[in-house]
Amino acid sequence: DADVTQTPRNRITKTGKRIMLECSQTKGHDRMYWYRQDPGLGLQLIYYSFDVKDINKGEISDGYSVSRQAQAKFSLSLESAIPNQTALYFCATSEGGINEQFFGPGTRLTVL
Amino acid sequence: AQSVTQLDSHVSVSEGTPVLLRCNYSSSYSPSLFWYVQHPNKGLQLLLKYTSAATLVKGINGFEAEFKKSETSFHLTKPSAHMSDAAEYFCVVTPKAAGNKLTFGGGTRVLVKP
Numbered sequence: 001d002a003d004v005t006q007t008p009r010n011r012i013t014k015t016g017k018r019i020m021l022e023c024s025q026t027k028g029h030d031r032m033y034w035y036r037q038d039p040g041l042g043l044q045l046i047y048y049s050f051d052v053k054d055i056n057k058g059e060i061s062d063g064y065s066v067s068r069q070a071q072a073k074f075s076l077s078l079e080s081a082i083p084n085q086t087a088l089y090f091c092a093t094s095e096g097g098i099n100e101q102f103f104g105p106g107t108r109l110t111v112l
Numbered sequence: 113a114q115s116v117t118q119l120d121s122h123v124s125v126s127e128g129t130p131v132l133l134r135c136n137y138s139s140s141y142s143p144s145l146f147w148y149v150q151h152p153n154k155g156l157q158l159l160l161k162y163t164s165a166a167t168l169v170k171g172i173n174g175f176e177a178e179f180k181k182s183e184t185s186f187h188l189t190k191p192s193a194h195m196s197d198a199a200e201y202f203c204v205v206t207p208k209a210a211g212n213k214l215t216f217g218g219g220t221r222v223l224v225k226p
């Protein structure tokens with residue numbers, strides 16, 4: 001089984017709808033991250049969490065919110081989706097310190 | 113502040129020839145640097161990382177990268193490309209004081225011709 005899982009893997013929705021993307025991990029890491037990927041821009045950090053009680057905004061948090069339900073679960077919500085939120089979304093986890101991040105397989109979101 | 117510039121958005125090589133992916137960075141602090149690979153429809157996988165030990169870093173699948181502080185570069189190389197190396201590659205920087213917040217380059221897409 002994969003260490004970092006994301007659901008759904010693909011989602012098509014309409015402008016104005018509320019969407020939740022979910023991430024679960026079995027690596028036992030405290031730190032979790034949400035990124036979005038757009039062509040030519042690499043990955044941009046949306047939100048990150050260093051433990052269950054710690055939530056921080058990343059570079060592009062406007063229009064997004066997150067919830068850290070448990071050490072192993074970190075959800076990303078789009079309260080009212082808009083077309084320019086169409087992107088590939090990745091969840092990642094890491095241990096403390098300067099360590100590699102482990103990425104989930106991604107969720108492809110299309111907002112019509 | 114920190115930033116990463118990958119100098120080539122696309123690189124095309126023939127199978128069996130060397131691969132060079134160029135990366136320049138800027139960082140206010142002493143950085144840690146990573147290269148990740150993303151195969152089509154897959155998540156990102158770590159190729160290698162530099163965290164202030166040896167400046168020549170060896171990674172998986174025959175890749176290596178050299179940290180050059182004077183040139184603020186961290187170029188990725190492989191002596192002989194394989195068809196399975198076709199993917200997108202990301203150079204990533206994080207200052208050691210930033211709590212593992214990564215800054216990604218725009219990516220380099222590698223095409224390997226038979």
